[in-house]
Amino acid sequence: MEVFTLPIFQKLNKLQNCQEEEIIEPLDEPEHQPTCEECKKVFTNNSKLQRHIREIHQNLKQFRCEQCGKEFKRSQHLKRHQLTHSGSRPFECESTKQI
Numbered sequence: 695m696e697v698f699t700l701p702i703f704q705k706l707n708k709l710q711n712c713q714e715e716e717i718i719e720p721l722d723e724p725e726h727q728p729t730c731e732e733c734k735k736v737f738t739n740n741s742k743l744q745r746h747i748r749e750i751h752q753n754l755k756q757f758r759c760e761q762c763g764k765e766f767k768r769s770q771h772l773k774r775h776q777l778t779h780s781g782s783r784p785f786e787c788e789s790t791k792q793i
């Protein structure tokens with residue numbers, strides 16, 4: 695009888711060892727990447743996003759056009775507005791003057 699039980703025990707033991715070796719650490723699931731709601735920019739971690747929001751969207755809330763004093767909340771809006779002064783936007787009155 696012992697002759698039969700021994701291999702089974704060894705087999706079990708081997709199985710256990712095998713299982714131990716196969717223990718896989720839980721894979722890092724791709725976390726939801728922090729994304730700026732203002733400009734849809736994606737960041738590698740949340741602290742960078744928070745810093746971005748502070749620096750880009752909160753501290754610099756007021757963008758003033760030096761030419762007409764108009765204020766904008768976002769630099770993109772100011773830049774777009776400033777194009778009207780540079781004359782590259784054909785819908786401005788200035789362009790008709792130039793022609």
Ligand SMILES: [Zn+2]
Nearest residue numbers: 730732733735
């Ligand atoms: Zn942003």
Ligand SMILES: [Zn+2]
Nearest residue numbers: 759761762764
């Ligand atoms: Zn302006």
